[in-house]
Amino acid sequence: MTATHPAPVHADHAINHLAIAARDLVKTYRNDVRALDGLSFEVEAGTIFALLGPNGAGKSTAVRILTTLARADSGTATIAGFDVARQTEQVRRSIGYVSQKPALDLDATGRENLTLQGRVYGLNGPALKARVDALLERNGLIKAADRITRTWSGGMQRKLDVAMGLIHAPQVLFLDEPTTGLDPEARADLWAEIARLAREDQVTILLTTHYLDEADRLADRLAIIDHGALIVEGVPEQLKSSLHGDTIRIELDQPGALQIEAARAAIGDIAGVSSVSVQDSVIRARAIRGPATIPAALSALDAADIPVAAATVARPTLDDVYLRYTGRAFQRDGAEEVER
Secondary structure: OOOOOOOOOOOOOOOOOEEEEEEEEEEEEHHHEEEEEEEEEEEEOOOEEEEEOOOOOOHHHHHHHHOOOOOOOEEEEEEOOEEOOOOHHHHHHHEEEEOOOOOOOOOOEHHHHHHHHHHHOOOOHHHHHHHHHHHHHHOOOHHHOOOEHHHOOHHHHHHHHHHHHOOOOOOEEEEEOOOOOOOHHHHHHHHHHHHHHHHHHOOEEEEEEOOHHHHHHHOOEEEEEEOOEEEEEEOHHHHHHOOOOEEEEEEEOOOOHHHHHHHHHHHHOOOOEEEEEEEOOEEEEEEOOHHHHHHHHHHHHHHOOOOEEEEEEEOOOHHHHHHHHHOOOOOOOOOOOOOO
């Protein structure tokens, strides 16, 4: 008998508007490495939610727990109304998961990869063929479908990864650092597909990323996490707008420690300037009137005989939001995240 497409799994007790709910998740690995430290957040159905943070912040650990690949030491979580610890089978039927590391068989064709994934979820016959063809066509992979994936570009392979996560039409799709290593064109293509999945197909997407522009571009809401804890959560534009004024950024030219402190003091004394911070040789500050502040700042530093390499002014960014709530600028080159 030919299997039909598996019916979506729904929980009668689910809160309809919430696709994901995490409450006080804690996870500690050996050597007392605290990967998650009471992390809580909610994701509404049909939206894109980004977990933003540097490497090692706890993003991948959170995803592994939510996708039943790891267990929290304490706390609870539900996906589509199902408890991730007690109803793992229902959760797995409700989700798609695209990990950081490719899940492809590089010695198989694109069509073979998708077909095998479909069979894992109980699809076969005409229903499976139709689903595979539709996903290949949608992702622009139909012409390469019968070539082994080892010969594909990185962007094509990543699109196939996403298609494999969608083969069973999940309600919730987890994308863990989906564009890492892709060139700008491939990133833009994948961004467009992610946005289309949420807007047209009403798939709820949880996206982890350490790219600020990716979170800003895609997310309906985002949570900045650091050291396994929630720092701030909200709509990207609202988070940026909450930082009144402009951001000025001044890069000093090979300063010594005394020059850095003198520069901090000089900038802080300018009228209308607040939230002055220094990281390495870069001074960041908030200014009520950024364009007018730059000449005053350069004049003050010149008077103090402090050389400047570059100075810019801009509207607030997510980097400024991160700086506001953590006290340091966003870094993408932190320690790799602990995974087991």
